[in-house]
Amino acid sequence: MKNSKLKIQYAKVFIGERERKHINDVLDSGWLTTAKKTLQFEEKFADYIGAKYACAVNSCTAALHLAVDALGIRPGDKVFIPSMTFTSTAEVVRYVGADPVFLDTEYRTNLITPEILEDAVKKYPDVRFLIIVHYGGQAADLTNIIDICNKNNIKIIEDAAHAFPTKHNGRYIGQFGLITCFSFYANKTITTGEGGMLVTDDESIYNRSKIMRLHGINRDIWDRFTSDKPSWEYDVVDAGFKYNLTDLAAAIGLGQLENAELFRKERQKIAEFYYKNLSDIDCIDLPITYGSFEDHAWHLFPIILNENAPISRNKFIELMSDNGIGTSVHYKPLHQMTYYKEKYNLKPDQFPNAEKTWRGNVSLPIYPFMTEDELEYISDVIHEIFGYF
Structure with a gap:
């Protein structure tokens, strides 16, 4: 061999001065969990990909679960899902008592193609939902897949855990479907350590997801603790989840986003x-x-x-x-x-x-x-x- 033996790990995160500056801002603020840095991260991420709304959460799994909830997927519903994906794509369907219908994928891309989807629609005409996975950083053929789904009354969630910043026909993933879910896990293209983001152009989906990510509470709860005016009152409007992203994680994400x-x-x-x-x-x-x-x-x-x-x-x-x-x-x-x-x-x-x-x-x-x-x-x-x- 040309080189002596080296040690090369599979994945490695680059953390620079930008991340450290944002982290120090959070440490100096005296408030470490969800607050202004998270809001800033949401706004900058939505602006980056060209979406109206972004809801930061603690994993892509959480984002997918909120997406399934927001679309009203319930027991008895069926959802097309590729077999060649991580378990979270399917498990969130089981969280709500619905059933995944597993599809094969194209060899050497691991993507659901329009042809695969068309065959599946013929075989399973009662399926009304699809979670499309953009594998490895490459987008599925959304133009044709969305056309098939529209013709067959199928709603789409995009699992974009691998797909930031990915484009399809010159537009960023996150601009196409009803809901797109991203991952910021430790080995992803940008990271917050653990984290995820749900993006949508639908205000009602955004509002539902924002409430459900933190116990079904109907307001930004950090105001209770950081406001200089009495603001303790809040309401629980549904049985939500504990899916919020911390400001410490968002601080890392802000630095990573600048280098995406x-x-x-x-x-x-x-x-x-x-x-x-x-x-x-x-x-x-x-x-x-x-x-x-x-x-x-x-x-x-x-x-x-x-x-x-x-x-x-x-x-x-x-x-x-x-x-x-x-x-x-x-x-x-x-x-x-x-x-x-x-x-x-x-x-x-x-x-x-x-x-x-x-x-x-x-x-x-x-x-x-x-x-x-x-x-x-x-x-x-x-x-x-x-x-x-």
């Missing part, structure tokens, strides 16, 4: 390196990217060890780890998970693309400011593993 496009460009450089330097390995299928690289958030770079691979996916991960390189898997599909498999009698042959992906998928490191030496080392190790030296 810089971070995206850095990840794009890494993706371009992988495409250029791994394309000669015939036992690896690289991800398919539609449209401009600049529209892609590049949250993940998932490769698939195909049928030509001389070793298993698990052995590959082990060998990468032996060489100091962290990897991950996105995802073990939900039809393989005990709860969903048993409850809905799911079989692998119902999901041929997800199965083919699952047998070989591995996500490579892709985070801002990786060095040329680190990227060359990763490429060298992969080439050596598959005997390309």
Whole structure:
């Protein structure tokens, strides 16, 4: 190999002076939980993507749950969901007693396509909801998917946990559907440690979500404690949840948001390196990217060890780890998970693309400011593993 052994973790967060300044503002304020920094983060995030309203919460799961609640999904309802996603996409449907209807996804994008959705609508004509997942930083074909949904009276929630800042046809994800939910988990494109955001252009959905994120209370509760005038009175108008984002987390988010496009460009450089330097390995299928690289958030770079691979996916991960390189898997599909498999009698042959992906998928490191030496080392190790030296 060209390089001596390096240690490269799978994910790494960049925290700079901007985040520290916002954090110090919160520490100096004497109030650490939800207040003015959270409101500022909401306003700046909504302005960034071009949405009317943003509601900050403590996870994307919370945002998805609030979205399901706001759309009035109830027991007996059915919701289209990709099998190739994280469990939170499906579990929020179960929170309200509704049932997910799992769909296969396109090989090498892990996206629900218009063709997949059209087939599903024919097979399940009674389904009235869809949670579309924008996988890995790439947008699904919203233009055609929204058209199909409108024709079939299907309401859409966008799971954009991977998709900030992602564009579709020149517009940011968050400008299209009724509700879009973002994640700021520790390994996401921007982070608050733990956190999420629900965005919408619908005022009634926003108002419902804002109330339900904090116990069903009908006002900004921090005024009770920070106002210089008596303001203790409030009302509980529904049985809500404890989903608010703290100002400390929002402070980190504000600093991260200021660097969002810089971070995206850095990840794009890494993706371009992988495409250029791994394309000669015939036992690896690289991800398919539609449209401009600049529209892609590049949250993940998932490769698939195909049928030509001389070793298993698990052995590959082990060998990468032996060489100091962290990897991950996105995802073990939900039809393989005990709860969903048993409850809905799911079989692998119902999901041929997800199965083919699952047998070989591995996500490579892709985070801002990786060095040329680190990227060359990763490429060298992969080439050596598959005997390309």
